């Protein structure tokens with residue numbers, strides 16, 4: 125069974141069960157499948173990411189946001205055609221409304237992809253990061269974070285594959301060469317308002333799976349379930365994990381990319397969170413799994429929303445999201461794309 129912890133509103137799964145007996149590993153995989161079929165969200169413990177690294181990345185995040193504006197704006201995302209770098213409060217839209225958060229977006233460190241006439245548009249997302257000169261340790265800790273979270277993510281992805289009756293390695297190829305994972309380090313400032321407003325608006329994540337770290341004690345994340353919002357406060361030492369649109373596509377809706385949002389903290393408070401979006405190469409078209417009959421009968425089909433078309437090619441799906449969320453970067457660097465779309 126899934127562990128239950130006081131106050132946990134979502135299933136809690138212990139990843140170390142996978143390295144216990146084969147029977148226990150099998151039970152873990154069933155729990156994983158059920159949690160992501162029913163909720164699309166769960167808490168992950170037993171993941172093996174050192175607490176010291178968790179503390180260090182949270183501390184470094186706080187130091188980054190405490191830098192003078194000039195240091196942060198030196199790496200503003202408006203300077204990057206690849207949507208990388210620091211975004212000031214008000215720079216982002218979800219469902220056409222302003223998100224009340226500042227953040228730094230960091231991707232895989234690459235050279236810009238060569239662009240010719242027939243190059244698919246999404247290759248524009250590939251390129252270098254912008255790192256803050258004023259905080260060199262950010263790059264060090266983020267590099268370690270990527271290595272740890274890649275490991276946890278691949279372990280989860282293989283467990284999903286097995287639990288869905290597929291080959292354990294069915295998704296491996298897409299993640300081995302040129303993965304395009306993305307890390308956001310986010311701060312939600314407090315706001316004085318009668319009803320808690322939009323920290324980040326209701327959305328689904330674009331990719332495969334998200335590992336979210338939230339500062340202890342900082343609520344605000346809400347997850348949609350049967351038309352209601354469930355609070356998902358952080359549990360010390362646990363990640364909040366959710367699946368993205370690509371796994372919904374891969375399973376014809378058997379697994380669910382669940383809508384979630386963050387409410388702004390109250391005035392005088394703020395909240396730091398660090399979502400890691402584990403993602404394949406931009407030109408990956410995610411394979412559709414042939415589910416065993418007993419699961420296939422529970423597949424709900426992929427969500428059809430005219431305001432949010434889902435694309436099976438990851439680059440298309442993420443470019444859709446970036447152009448929509450960061451219209452200022454899009455206008456500045458990709459006006460030709462906007463005109464064409």
Ligand SMILES: O=C(O)CCC(=O)C(=O)O
Pocket residue numbers: 308310324329336338345384385386397398399
């Ligand atoms: O900050 C959080 O807790 C969640 C952020 C999120 O959902 C996102 O950036 O996609």
Ligand SMILES: [Fe+2]
Pocket residue numbers: 327328329384
């Ligand atoms: Fe999200």
